[in-house]
Amino acid sequence: MHPFPVPRRTTVRRTASLAVLFAAASLQGCGGGSDGASAPAPSPAPVLSAADACAALKGVAINASDISLPTTGANVSDATLVAPSGSGTTAVGEYCKLTGSIAPVDKTAPPIQFSLVLPTTWNGKAMHLMGGGYDGSVVQGSGNVPGAAGLATPLARGYAAFGSDSGHTGSAAEASFALNDEALENYLGDQLRKTRDVAMKLIQQRYGSAPKRTYSAGGSGGGREALYVADRWPELYDGVISYYPAWSLTAMLTNYVRGSQALGAAGAWSNANKQKLLTNAVIAACDTLDGAADGVIGNVAACHFDPQTLRCPGGADTGDSCLSDAQITGFTAAYATGTSFPYALANGTNSYPAYNIFNGGVIPAMGTAAPATPSATNMPFATYIGESFAKYWVYQDASYNPFLFDLNANGFVQQREKYISSRQDVNPNLTPFASKGGKVIVVHGLADPLIPSASSEEFYHRAVTAMGANAVAASIRFYEVPGYGHGSGAYNVRYDSLAALENWVENGVAPAGQVAADANAASNGRTRPLCDYPAWPKYNGSGDINAAASYTCTN
Incomplete structure (x- = not known):
């Protein structure tokens, strides 16, 4: 159940469908003629130009009853016809760019801002483009799927494409928005269905028909979102592209908190020179295991690097040419161990895996400063992402110290972790x-x-x-x-x-x-x-x- 009240469905005025926009002009009076003559046949409705069809969408309102999850309706704030541009694989045909918002139930919650692009020459398909991190900025419908730099965007291929800001505006690395229950619920998953429902109504209105296929695509947090819609609403989507997905996000964020705590121990954090030292050592040891000396470790499973080979004499920190015992322990505890849970999360996850730090040559983003609270973006990625999770999602307390976070601390932590998991995590059984x-x-x-x-x-x-x-x-x-x-x-x-x-x-x-x-x-x-x-x-x-x-x- 949602922690905010579900309202009575609100009826909001909606502009008539473009397919019937001018139908009234063709209607003739019935009866009333003194000579009893038959009324003339109605004139066909005029066909709108692309410019007029786009302009007619500005100000369109969507009823709350047309959106599956609780809102107070949606509105298109702007509609602009964009001329063709680019050439070759970057060529994009003429399209209508819509921006709008979906109104919350809680008047103190932010709206969901969305983008929808409608090509004049439509291929009959739709693409739901996803965000990343904690979202916070509108995913533009004119964007591309991950891993496709230099290739044609969905819009360039004729797709109607859409995305949103997930229901709040702000940094993708900070989650204070979660202090508002509805904003949190939107991020956890609700905004995906709400945005999809609004996009489908507008696509129907523009073209007179629903898409014959609908796909989703995203990377990282957006990779989770792309899989999430297939898990939660399998009947509404036909295919998914998911890059490096944070599909078990609750466990991942918990692991970030634990990793940050490990790097926050005395002497455990390593500077950029030491990070590079370890990276280069692993690559040198394992590069040729795939038969090619190209700076890329291909056979990761066969690579087993012992960080003790880089240990400073005596274990103390003697400079950037070696790793101290505390730094080896920090690398190992933060990134090469993973996290075990004392209970299973809602999607069945009971652990989170380690990184390929000692076999793939990858050093997680450690920044230029050791972990601390309050966090900053120059600290390890895990620190400022994990701090938001502990403060705003679990405890919903901006003053909470994430270095005190403990999975075994009390029943409240378990209850919150399981609830959050039930709302945002993907079940691999598709x-x-x-x-x-x-x-x-x-x-x-x-x-x-x-x-x-x-x-x-x-x-x-x-x-x-x-x-x-x-x-x-x-x-x-x-x-x-x-x-x-x-x-x-x-x-x-x-x-x-x-x-x-x-x-x-x-x-x-x-x-x-x-x-x-x-x-x-x-x-x-x-x-x-x-x-x-x-x-x-x-x-x-x-x-x-x-x-x-x-x-x-x-x-």
Whole structure:
């Protein structure tokens, strides 16, 4: 149940559908004629130009009764016809750009701000684009799916596309908005359905029909959101693109708090030089395990680096050429251990995995200052993200000290963690979605410094357990990419996942032989095969080291 009151449905005036906007002009009087002559046939309704059709959407109001979850209605504040632009893969045709808001029930809660783009030449499909972090800024419908830099956006392909700010405005790294219950509930998941419902009403109004296909796409927190809609409303979506998803977000944020506490111990934090020292040592030890000396660790499973080889003599900190005992302990406790829960969360999670810090060469973002409270963005990523979780989500107390957070402290923590998990986390059992033909593509970098790739591995294994191997093979593709971080990295993925998803959903052609290019400017156009998990790309020993054809997916 929601912690804010559910209102009586409110009726809000709504502009008539564009398809019937001018119908009144064609109506003729019935009867009333003294000669009894038949009334003339009605004139056909005029066809609106793209400019007029776009302009007619400005000021349109959506009834609260047309939105599945509690609101007090929605309104389009602006509608602008945007001329064609760009060329080649960046070319975008003419479209109508809508902005608007969805009004809250609680008058003290912020509205959900949304963006919707409606191409003049529509392909009959819709794309729900997701945010990231704690959201806080409007996801523009004109944006792209993750991992597709330089490739055509959904809008450029003819999609009606939409996104929102998730129901609050602010930094994606700070969550004080959660002090308002409705704002928190919107972020946890409600805003996704509300935004979708409003977008569908406006798409219907503009084109006179609903989309024949609806997809979702996002990365990180947006990767969670993309999977979330398939989990919670499987009948409404047809396919999902999810990059490095924070699908078990409650456990992830809890792990951030615990990791920050570990790095906050005396002498445990390491500066940038020491971080680089460890990264370079791991890469030097494991780079060639995949057969290619290219600065990318491909065979992560075979890499086992012992940080003790970098220990300062005697264990004390003697400079940037070695690691002290406290720093090795900090790295290990914060990033190489993971978190075990004394109870299971609502989605069945009872632990959170470690990072590939000693086998993938990835150092989670540690910033330039040691953890402290109040936190700042120059501290470890886990510190300022985790602090917001402990303060605003769990305790809902801006004065709370996150370094006192303890999973075993009291029943209140368990109660809040389980409730938050029940609202925001994804259940890996996507049977209803798969049974209706829904498809999922998950991409995760083996050098991700923010969300460990083992988290997506857990999602995949739990999906197999719950759904069966055959069902997963028919509905989910999971690719781990060596050298790929959190949307960047030594190998920065450029992959047309949308084309692959469309072909799978619409034509029944499952992805096979997929290839990802490296979007880094200095990559020399290198490519690698995307290997179905758990396979990884092994260099064949001959051929162009930058060509996917020189690699074989190997278990």
